[in-house]
Amino acid sequence: MTLPPITQTFVLHFGEMGSRWGINRTVGQIYALLFLSPQPLNADQIAESLGFSRSNVSMGLKELESWRLVQLQHAPGDRREYFSTPDDIWTIVRTLAEERKRREVDPTLTMLRAVLMDTPANNAERHAQARMTEMHDLIELLTGWFDDVEQLDNDALIQLLNLGSKVRKVLQLKERIKVGAFGKKKSKRA
Amino acid sequence: MTLPPITQTFVLHFGEMGSRWGINRTVGQIYALLFLSPQPLNADQIAESLGFSRSNVSMGLKELESWRLVQLQHAPGDRREYFSTPDDIWTIVRTLAEERKRREVDPTLTMLRAVLMDTPANNAERHAQARMTEMHDLIELLTGWFDDVEQLDNDALIQLLNLGSKVRKVLQLKERIKVGAFGKKKSKRA
DNA sequence: CGGAAGATTCAATAATTACTGAAAATTGAG
DNA sequence: CTCAATTTTCAGTAATTATTGAATCTTCCG
Numbered sequence: 001m002t003l004p005p006i007t008q009t010f011v012l013h014f015g016e017m018g019s020r021w022g023i024n025r026t027v028g029q030i031y032a033l034l035f036l037s038p039q040p041l042n043a044d045q046i047a048e049s050l051g052f053s054r055s056n057v058s059m060g061l062k063e064l065e066s067w068r069l070v071q072l073q074h075a076p077g078d079r080r081e082y083f084s085t086p087d088d089i090w091t092i093v094r095t096l097a098e099e100r101k102r103r104e105v106d107p108t109l110t111m112l113r114a115v116l117m118d119t120p121a122n123n124a125e126r127h128a129q130a131r132m133t134e135m136h137d138l139i140e141l142l143t144g145w146f147d148d149v150e151q152l153d154n155d156a157l158i159q160l161l162n163l164g165s166k167v168r169k170v171l172q173l174k175e176r177i178k179v180g181a182f183g184k185k186k187s188k189r190a
Numbered sequence: 191m192t193l194p195p196i197t198q199t200f201v202l203h204f205g206e207m208g209s210r211w212g213i214n215r216t217v218g219q220i221y222a223l224l225f226l227s228p229q230p231l232n233a234d235q236i237a238e239s240l241g242f243s244r245s246n247v248s249m250g251l252k253e254l255e256s257w258r259l260v261q262l263q264h265a266p267g268d269r270r271e272y273f274s275t276p277d278d279i280w281t282i283v284r285t286l287a288e289e290r291k292r293r294e295v296d297p298t299l300t301m302l303r304a305v306l307m308d309t310p311a312n313n314a315e316r317h318a319q320a321r322m323t324e325m326h327d328l329i330e331l332l333t334g335w336f337d338d339v340e341q342l343d344n345d346a347l348i349q350l351l352n353l354g355s356k357v358r359k360v361l362q363l364k365e366r367i368k369v370g371a372f373g374k375k376k377s378k379r380a
Numbered sequence: 381c382g383g384a385a386g387a388t389t390c391a392a393t394a395a396t397t398a399c400t401g402a403a404a405a406t407t408g409a410g
Numbered sequence: 411c412t413c414a415a416t417t418t419t420c421a422g423t424a425a426t427t428a429t430t431g432a433a434t435c436t437t438c439c440g
Contacts (some may be wrong), residue, residue, distance in 0.1 A: 022210040
């Protein structure tokens, strides 16, 4: 593993982080390496750089493909497959969020809906269902928000995020607008 | 494990989900059980309900305490410790988000900042650092937004999330305000 | 205090997950 | 079509992580 120390630190960090998620160390390191690489890499280069077996890299790449997190390219006159990450980092974040939603949130919503169909047999079940309803509604609210925000293009999204602390003001403003009466002209930089 | 079927489905689901995160099955199941329970439970009750050993439950509860996700109570005249989850589900979500930030995001930011201090030795390192800067800035933007939104009380937060699809409109509005000139009265329900 | 109820720790082991090398499958150039 | 380059699969093994029961520690009642 003869990576520049900077790269190595980053790669090892994401290996560790990977373990904390469901994603394993190998996959984390491969993605970190691809993320930093100036050009696409083939499986042998990855195996060589990270000191993993060729087959391990193959499986890791397969996993990353199932997450839609890598792009596949071919160099002319070279049969090997070259992998890279999207240039636009926001694309990565969006894909990650979409996939996690699909894999974790959607099944949970399905389970909750199914279980909420049952008629409760006693007070304990009634309480359990009430709790699950709270969770269901919360998840729907969050994913609804996510689906909407997901539609924004990068610039609008960044603008929205930068709004941050000013959100309260905007909300108050929205209230005022709903009521249909604008306050004074003094907008205090919204 | 003689739980009502509804509860059992829910508990098993969160056991599975737990495994997909770093959190293990036991911890997921314990939390799911506590979340649904109408009253606080002690370690023996949990062990009995889920069919885990007493010591496993003890470790699971310790883990949950380290995440600040459980509340500890005592029943009068009973030396045993009783555990429950917050009544307000938003408290749970907030705590979860705070802890994940503390455990995953903050160390990543620290790593990135450290590595970005180094002077790049060549073009590959320069490129790697540029990539890391992008990541750093993105994380800062997201966590900054989070820290701000975190300040809102539940009602304001829910209001904000419900805004969802209307966010674009609010942004346009903000633009108009910044410019300092309101358009026509026609507000189209913001 | 003494001791029993309760909680925690920890070394042993069970279960799961990661990783590998060899073999098989696929691909594409000639 | 053939064959060599490349990728994938998979059964075996290594490594990690989860779980347990026994031992230890803590608490507090009498």
